Amino acid sequence: MAPQAWYLILSALLFGLGLAGFVARRNSLVMFMSVELMLNAANLVFVAGSRDHQAARGTACALFVIAVAAAEVAVGLAMVLALFRLKKSVGADEARELRA
Amino acid sequence: MLSERFAFLLFAAIALVGAVNVVTRRNPVHAALWLVGSFLGVAGLFLTLGAGLLGAIQVMVYAGAIMVLFLFVILLLNLETTPFEGLSIARGASLLAAAATLALVVVPFATAKELRAPATPDLPELPATAGNVANALFTKYALPFEVVSLLLLIAMVGAIHLARRPRRGEPA
Numbered sequence: 001m002a003p004q005a006w007y008l009i010l011s012a013l014l015f016g017l018g019l020a021g022f023v024a025r026r027n028s029l030v031m032f033m034s035v036e037l038m039l040n041a042a043n044l045v046f047v048a049g050s051r052d053h054q055a056a057r058g059t060a061c062a063l064f065v066i067a068v069a070a071a072e073v074a075v076g077l078a079m080v081l082a083l084f085r086l087k088k089s090v091g092a093d094e095a096r097e098l099r100a
Numbered sequence: 101m102l103s104e105r106f107a108f109l110l111f112a113a114i115a116l117v118g119a120v121n122v123v124t125r126r127n128p129v130h131a132a133l134w135l136v137g138s139f140l141g142v143a144g145l146f147l148t149l150g151a152g153l154l155g156a157i158q159v160m161v162y163a164g165a166i167m168v169l170f171l172f173v174i175l176l177l178n179l180e181t182t183p184f185e186g187l188s189i190a191r192g193a194s195l196l197a198a199a200a201t202l203a204l205v206v207v208p209f210a211t212a213k214e215l216r217a218p219a220t221p222d223l224p225e226l227p228a229t230a231g232n233v234a235n236a237l238f239t240k241y242a243l244p245f246e247v248v249s250l251l252l253l254i255a256m257v258g259a260i261h262l263a264r265r266p267r268r269g270e271p272a
Contacts, residue, residue, distance in 0.1 A: 017119040033132065063233070
Protein backbone atom coordinates (compact mmCIF):
# COMPACT_ATOMS: atom_id res chain seq x y z
CA MET A 1 0.00 0.00 0.00
CA ALA A 2 1.44 3.36 -1.00
CA PRO A 3 1.79 5.66 2.04
CA GLN A 4 -0.79 8.39 2.37
CA ALA A 5 2.00 10.99 2.28
CA TRP A 6 2.61 10.11 -1.37
CA TYR A 7 -0.97 10.90 -2.25
CA LEU A 8 -0.87 14.15 -0.28
CA ILE A 9 2.37 15.25 -1.95
CA LEU A 10 1.01 14.42 -5.40
CA SER A 11 -2.13 16.36 -4.54
CA ALA A 12 -0.03 19.36 -3.46
CA LEU A 13 1.89 19.19 -6.75
CA LEU A 14 -1.34 19.10 -8.77
CA PHE A 15 -2.78 21.94 -6.70
CA GLY A 16 0.38 24.02 -7.16
CA LEU A 17 0.29 23.48 -10.92
CA GLY A 18 -3.37 24.54 -11.02
CA LEU A 19 -2.61 27.59 -8.92
CA ALA A 20 0.31 28.57 -11.15
CA GLY A 21 -1.85 28.16 -14.24
CA PHE A 22 -4.68 30.20 -12.74
CA VAL A 23 -2.39 33.11 -11.87
CA ALA A 24 -0.09 33.04 -14.91
CA ARG A 25 -2.47 32.37 -17.81
CA ARG A 26 -4.61 35.15 -19.25
CA ASN A 27 -6.89 32.94 -21.33
CA SER A 28 -10.03 32.58 -19.22
CA LEU A 29 -10.73 29.09 -20.57
CA VAL A 30 -7.31 27.84 -19.45
CA MET A 31 -7.87 29.59 -16.12
CA PHE A 32 -11.05 27.55 -15.64
CA MET A 33 -9.16 24.38 -16.51
CA SER A 34 -6.61 25.27 -13.84
CA VAL A 35 -9.42 25.63 -11.29
CA GLU A 36 -10.57 22.16 -12.27
CA LEU A 37 -7.05 20.87 -11.61
CA MET A 38 -7.12 22.37 -8.12
CA LEU A 39 -10.57 20.89 -7.32
CA ASN A 40 -9.36 17.53 -8.56
CA ALA A 41 -6.32 17.73 -6.28
CA ALA A 42 -8.64 18.41 -3.34
CA ASN A 43 -10.68 15.33 -4.28
CA LEU A 44 -7.53 13.24 -4.19
CA VAL A 45 -6.93 14.29 -0.57
CA PHE A 46 -10.53 13.42 0.34
CA VAL A 47 -10.30 9.94 -1.16
CA ALA A 48 -6.83 9.22 0.25
CA GLY A 49 -8.09 10.23 3.71
CA SER A 50 -11.20 8.15 3.15
CA ARG A 51 -9.06 5.09 2.53
CA ASP A 52 -6.76 5.49 5.50
CA HIS A 53 -9.57 6.15 7.97
CA GLN A 54 -11.79 3.44 6.54
CA ALA A 55 -14.61 5.97 6.26
CA ALA A 56 -16.83 6.31 3.21
CA ARG A 57 -17.65 9.87 4.27
CA GLY A 58 -14.57 11.31 2.58
CA THR A 59 -15.70 9.81 -0.69
CA ALA A 60 -19.15 11.34 -0.18
CA CYS A 61 -17.47 14.75 0.27
CA ALA A 62 -15.51 14.18 -2.94
CA LEU A 63 -18.84 13.64 -4.71
CA PHE A 64 -19.98 17.04 -3.45
CA VAL A 65 -16.78 18.60 -4.79
CA ILE A 66 -17.47 17.07 -8.21
CA ALA A 67 -21.01 18.48 -8.17
CA VAL A 68 -19.73 21.95 -7.25
CA ALA A 69 -17.11 21.71 -10.01
CA ALA A 70 -19.82 20.85 -12.54
CA ALA A 71 -21.93 23.83 -11.45
CA GLU A 72 -18.87 26.11 -11.58
CA VAL A 73 -17.97 25.00 -15.11
CA ALA A 74 -21.51 25.49 -16.39
CA VAL A 75 -21.79 29.05 -15.06
CA GLY A 76 -18.16 29.90 -15.86
CA LEU A 77 -18.35 28.81 -19.47
CA ALA A 78 -21.59 30.74 -19.92
CA MET A 79 -19.73 33.81 -18.61
CA VAL A 80 -16.86 33.16 -21.05
CA LEU A 81 -19.41 32.99 -23.88
CA ALA A 82 -20.98 36.29 -22.77
CA LEU A 83 -17.53 37.89 -22.52
CA PHE A 84 -16.64 36.65 -26.01
CA ARG A 85 -19.84 38.13 -27.48
CA LEU A 86 -19.02 41.46 -25.88
CA LYS A 87 -15.26 41.73 -26.52
CA LYS A 88 -14.56 39.13 -29.27
CA SER A 89 -11.86 37.68 -26.99
CA VAL A 90 -11.59 35.35 -23.99
CA GLY A 91 -8.64 37.15 -22.42
CA ALA A 92 -9.25 37.83 -18.76
CA ASP A 93 -7.64 41.26 -19.20
CA GLU A 94 -10.49 42.29 -21.52
CA ALA A 95 -13.05 42.20 -18.70
CA ARG A 96 -12.13 45.44 -17.06
CA GLU A 97 -15.46 47.22 -16.90
CA LEU A 98 -18.66 46.32 -15.09
CA ARG A 99 -20.75 47.69 -17.97
CA ALA A 100 -20.58 46.98 -21.66
CA MET B 101 2.05 -4.26 -2.10
CA LEU B 102 4.57 -3.51 -4.80
CA SER B 103 1.96 -3.47 -7.52
CA GLU B 104 -0.09 -0.83 -5.75
CA ARG B 105 2.97 1.39 -5.52
CA PHE B 106 3.65 0.78 -9.19
CA ALA B 107 0.05 1.71 -10.04
CA PHE B 108 0.38 4.85 -7.93
CA LEU B 109 3.57 5.92 -9.70
CA LEU B 110 2.10 5.21 -13.14
CA PHE B 111 -1.15 7.12 -12.56
CA ALA B 112 0.64 9.92 -10.70
CA ALA B 113 2.97 10.38 -13.68
CA ILE B 114 -0.04 10.52 -16.04
CA ALA B 115 -1.82 13.06 -13.84
CA LEU B 116 1.28 15.25 -13.44
CA VAL B 117 2.29 15.24 -17.12
CA GLY B 118 -1.28 16.12 -18.03
CA ALA B 119 -1.41 18.94 -15.50
CA VAL B 120 1.92 20.43 -16.66
CA ASN B 121 0.73 20.43 -20.25
CA VAL B 122 -2.64 22.01 -19.34
CA VAL B 123 -0.77 24.97 -17.89
CA THR B 124 1.85 25.28 -20.64
CA ARG B 125 0.00 24.55 -23.92
CA ARG B 126 -0.90 27.69 -25.84
CA ASN B 127 -3.70 26.13 -27.87
CA PRO B 128 -6.78 25.81 -25.58
CA VAL B 129 -7.91 22.64 -27.40
CA HIS B 130 -4.58 20.97 -26.62
CA ALA B 131 -4.86 22.12 -23.00
CA ALA B 132 -8.36 20.63 -22.75
CA LEU B 133 -7.22 17.29 -24.17
CA TRP B 134 -4.27 17.16 -21.76
CA LEU B 135 -6.73 17.92 -18.96
CA VAL B 136 -8.68 14.80 -19.96
CA GLY B 137 -5.43 12.83 -19.56
CA SER B 138 -4.83 14.33 -16.14
CA PHE B 139 -8.38 13.50 -15.04
CA LEU B 140 -8.00 9.91 -16.25
CA GLY B 141 -4.78 9.63 -14.24
CA VAL B 142 -6.59 10.81 -11.11
CA ALA B 143 -9.43 8.38 -11.87
CA GLY B 144 -6.83 5.61 -11.90
CA LEU B 145 -5.59 6.81 -8.52
CA PHE B 146 -9.16 6.63 -7.18
CA LEU B 147 -9.33 3.02 -8.37
CA THR B 148 -5.96 2.31 -6.71
CA LEU B 149 -7.38 3.76 -3.49
CA GLY B 150 -10.31 1.35 -3.65
CA ALA B 151 -12.90 4.00 -4.50
CA GLY B 152 -14.17 2.42 -7.70
CA LEU B 153 -17.45 4.35 -7.61
CA LEU B 154 -15.64 7.68 -7.54
CA GLY B 155 -13.27 6.55 -10.28
CA ALA B 156 -16.24 5.76 -12.51
CA ILE B 157 -17.90 9.08 -11.65
CA GLN B 158 -14.63 10.89 -12.36
CA VAL B 159 -14.45 9.36 -15.83
CA MET B 160 -18.11 10.02 -16.59
CA VAL B 161 -18.56 13.49 -15.10
CA TYR B 162 -15.10 15.06 -15.38
CA ALA B 163 -13.48 13.37 -18.36
CA GLY B 164 -16.86 12.99 -20.04
CA ALA B 165 -19.34 15.74 -19.37
CA ILE B 166 -17.20 18.64 -18.15
CA MET B 167 -14.51 18.25 -20.80
CA VAL B 168 -17.08 17.91 -23.58
CA LEU B 169 -18.55 21.20 -22.36
CA PHE B 170 -15.08 22.80 -22.48
CA LEU B 171 -14.41 21.51 -25.99
CA PHE B 172 -17.85 22.61 -27.21
CA VAL B 173 -17.24 26.15 -25.96
CA ILE B 174 -13.70 26.29 -27.42
CA LEU B 175 -14.91 25.08 -30.80
CA LEU B 176 -17.93 27.40 -30.66
CA LEU B 177 -15.67 30.40 -30.09
CA ASN B 178 -13.34 29.29 -32.92
CA LEU B 179 -10.27 30.58 -31.10
CA GLU B 180 -6.88 30.85 -32.68
CA THR B 181 -3.75 29.98 -30.73
CA THR B 182 -3.08 32.72 -28.24
CA PRO B 183 0.31 34.42 -28.56
CA PHE B 184 2.99 33.84 -25.96
CA GLU B 185 1.99 35.89 -22.98
CA GLY B 186 5.54 36.73 -21.95
CA LEU B 187 7.13 36.97 -18.55
CA SER B 188 5.18 39.24 -16.27
CA ILE B 189 4.56 40.07 -12.65
CA ALA B 190 1.64 37.63 -12.70
CA ARG B 191 3.85 34.82 -13.95
CA GLY B 192 6.46 35.46 -11.26
CA ALA B 193 3.74 35.69 -8.62
CA SER B 194 2.25 32.42 -9.82
CA LEU B 195 5.56 30.60 -9.51
CA LEU B 196 6.03 32.09 -6.05
CA ALA B 197 2.52 31.08 -4.95
CA ALA B 198 2.92 27.56 -6.31
CA ALA B 199 6.31 27.16 -4.62
CA ALA B 200 4.91 28.47 -1.34
CA THR B 201 2.00 26.01 -1.50
CA LEU B 202 4.36 23.16 -2.15
CA ALA B 203 6.67 24.16 0.69
CA LEU B 204 3.75 24.60 3.10
CA VAL B 205 2.17 21.27 2.20
CA VAL B 206 4.95 18.96 1.12
CA VAL B 207 7.42 19.54 3.96
CA PRO B 208 5.02 18.70 6.86
CA PHE B 209 3.48 15.81 4.89
CA ALA B 210 6.81 14.32 3.96
CA THR B 211 8.12 14.52 7.52
CA ALA B 212 5.00 13.47 9.47
CA LYS B 213 5.44 9.94 10.81
CA GLU B 214 1.71 9.30 11.27
CA LEU B 215 1.09 9.58 7.53
CA ARG B 216 3.55 6.79 6.76
CA ALA B 217 1.56 4.29 8.78
CA PRO B 218 -0.99 2.10 7.00
CA ALA B 219 -4.72 2.32 7.65
CA THR B 220 -5.66 2.78 11.29
CA PRO B 221 -6.83 -0.61 12.54
CA ASP B 222 -9.07 0.51 15.44
CA LEU B 223 -11.69 2.16 13.24
CA PRO B 224 -14.65 0.10 11.96
CA GLU B 225 -14.16 -1.45 8.53
CA LEU B 226 -15.98 0.83 6.11
CA PRO B 227 -14.39 0.83 2.66
CA ALA B 228 -15.58 3.32 0.06
CA THR B 229 -17.87 0.95 -1.80
CA ALA B 230 -20.95 2.26 -3.55
CA GLY B 231 -23.18 0.98 -0.74
CA ASN B 232 -21.21 2.63 2.06
CA VAL B 233 -20.94 5.92 0.15
CA ALA B 234 -24.68 5.85 -0.51
CA ASN B 235 -25.34 5.21 3.19
CA ALA B 236 -23.30 8.27 4.11
CA LEU B 237 -24.91 10.36 1.36
CA PHE B 238 -28.51 9.60 2.20
CA THR B 239 -28.30 9.58 6.00
CA LYS B 240 -25.61 11.83 7.48
CA TYR B 241 -25.27 14.03 4.40
CA ALA B 242 -28.88 14.06 3.25
CA LEU B 243 -29.24 17.83 3.70
CA PRO B 244 -26.00 18.75 1.85
CA PHE B 245 -27.10 16.34 -0.87
CA GLU B 246 -30.35 18.25 -1.33
CA VAL B 247 -28.47 21.58 -1.22
CA VAL B 248 -26.17 20.35 -3.98
CA SER B 249 -29.15 19.42 -6.15
CA LEU B 250 -30.52 22.93 -5.60
CA LEU B 251 -27.10 24.38 -6.46
CA LEU B 252 -27.04 22.44 -9.72
CA LEU B 253 -30.52 23.73 -10.58
CA ILE B 254 -29.43 27.31 -9.85
CA ALA B 255 -26.27 26.85 -11.92
CA MET B 256 -28.33 25.48 -14.82
CA VAL B 257 -30.75 28.41 -14.76
CA GLY B 258 -27.88 30.89 -14.39
CA ALA B 259 -25.89 29.35 -17.24
CA ILE B 260 -28.90 29.46 -19.57
CA HIS B 261 -29.57 33.06 -18.63
CA LEU B 262 -25.95 34.14 -19.10
CA ALA B 263 -25.43 32.36 -22.42
CA ARG B 264 -28.78 33.44 -23.90
CA ARG B 265 -28.63 35.89 -26.77
CA PRO B 266 -30.48 39.09 -25.82
CA ARG B 267 -33.65 39.75 -27.79
CA ARG B 268 -33.67 42.63 -30.23
CA GLY B 269 -34.09 45.96 -28.48
CA GLU B 270 -33.23 44.45 -25.12
CA PRO B 271 -30.00 45.56 -23.39
CA ALA B 272 -27.42 42.79 -23.20
